[in-house]
Amino acid sequence: MTASAACPSFAGYRFPAEIISQAVWLYFRFPLSLRMVEEMLAFRGIVVSHETLRQWGRKFGQAFANGVRRRLPCAGDxxxxxxxxxxxxxxxxxxxxxxxxxxxxxxxxxxxxxxxxxxxxxxxxxxxxxxxxxxxxxxxxxxxxxxxxxxxxxxxxxxxxxxxxxxxxxxxxxxxxxxxxxxxxxxxxQAQRFLSAHDGINNLFHFRRDHVTASEYRAARALAFEVWSDISGVTART
CATH class of the missing domain: 3.30.420.10 (Ribonuclease H-like superfamily/Ribonuclease H)
Incomplete structure (x- = not known):
């Protein structure tokens, strides 16, 4: 694991950082309900309740969004x-x-x-x-x-x-x-907490699809995954 110094601590949690970070990513990145994320994890053999997922979102969502904000370039003028x-x-x-x-x-x-x-x-x-x-x-x-x-x-x-x-x-x-x-x-x-984390996380995956080649888009996506892995303290998949 190559965790960033700014990534939140997963100490004391029954599930490893990889599972928690993926659950948080799924919930904030895509229009999924907590029960949908619960079912997606269950398909992988990971049994976790939707209430636990809610707590993970509250605990880690804004922390990950803050990490994204520190990594992104300055906003436009x-x-x-x-x-x-x-x-x-x-x-x-x-x-x-x-x-x-x-x-x-x-x-x-x-x-x-x-x-x-x-x-x-x-x-x-x-x-x-x-x-x-x-x-x-x-x-x-x-x-x-x-x-x-x-x-x-x-x-x-x-x-x-x-x-x-x-x-x-x-x-x-x-x-x-x-x-x-x-x-x-x-x-x-609740709306303020959710949207602050939701929009912050999605800024990392805000890709331009017009006027870029498929290889450029995939390269940008791969870079975003690397940044997310570093922010969440999980080794990126290669």
């Missing part, structure tokens, strides 16, 4: 920001998400409001994590974005046009698929 509604137990919540021009998710934030204060909270969170302001911020025509930007990063160019923000809107699609698979999120906190 063009931020696309958008928000979509989440219905959680009959209550309206708003999922705010920012992506760069390559489609890499910069951050997500679940909030109960869709106003200037909510937009300011997202922008401040982004600046703290990215440690620099973007060159351009692109949003739809929600007035809250312009009001928040004037206070948080007034010198940044702001383009407001619904047609320009398709990249951010498209980034919500995997969330919608997971929302359906999970039969909706149970709380705002």
């Amino acid at each position: 063009k931020w696309h920001v958008d928000e979509v509604v989440l219905k959680i137990n009959g209550v309206t919540q708003w999922l705010w998400r920012a992506v760069d021009q390559a489609g890499m998710v910069l951050d997500v934030l679940v909030q109960s409001r869709r106003d200037k204060q909510a937009a300011k909270r997202l922008l401040r969170k982004l600046l703290k994590r990215q440690m620099r302001a973007p060159r351009v911020m692109i949003t739809d025509k929600l007035a809250s974005y312009g009001a928040a930007k004037k206070e948080v990063m007034p010198s940044v160019e702001h383009r407001q046009h619904k047609g320009l923000n398709n990249r951010a809107e498209n980034s919500h699609q995997p969330t919608r698929r997971r929302e359906r698979q999970m039969k909706r999120f149970k709380s705002g906190g």
Whole structure:
């Protein structure tokens, strides 16, 4: 095992790191329910309950996502920001998400409001994590974005046009698929925890398929698997 110094500890767990990391990868990488992952592992002769899988996701998901973030190159200088509604137990919540021009998710934030204060909270969170302001911020025509930007990063160019923000809107699609698979999120906190890990992990496997050859795509995928193996502390398969 060639574990990274930053990988989480598997000490005290009955199952080895390889099984735990694969289960976490399956759950966050693909639109699978916990019971589906349980059945896939059972096919391999690995008997583990869906509740144990849930605990593994909570324990290791965000840790792996943090490891991915440390390994990826700096985000682009063009931020696309958008928000979509989440219905959680009959209550309206708003999922705010920012992506760069390559489609890499910069951050997500679940909030109960869709106003200037909510937009300011997202922008401040982004600046703290990215440690620099973007060159351009692109949003739809929600007035809250312009009001928040004037206070948080007034010198940044702001383009407001619904047609320009398709990249951010498209980034919500995997969330919608997971929302359906999970039969909706149970709380705002659960949605925040899951999506923070989900989007962070999937950034590692965000491959361009257009204008690349099959060999280039496979090379990028192999490199992502190597990084994942190092982050999760599991020897990569060759």
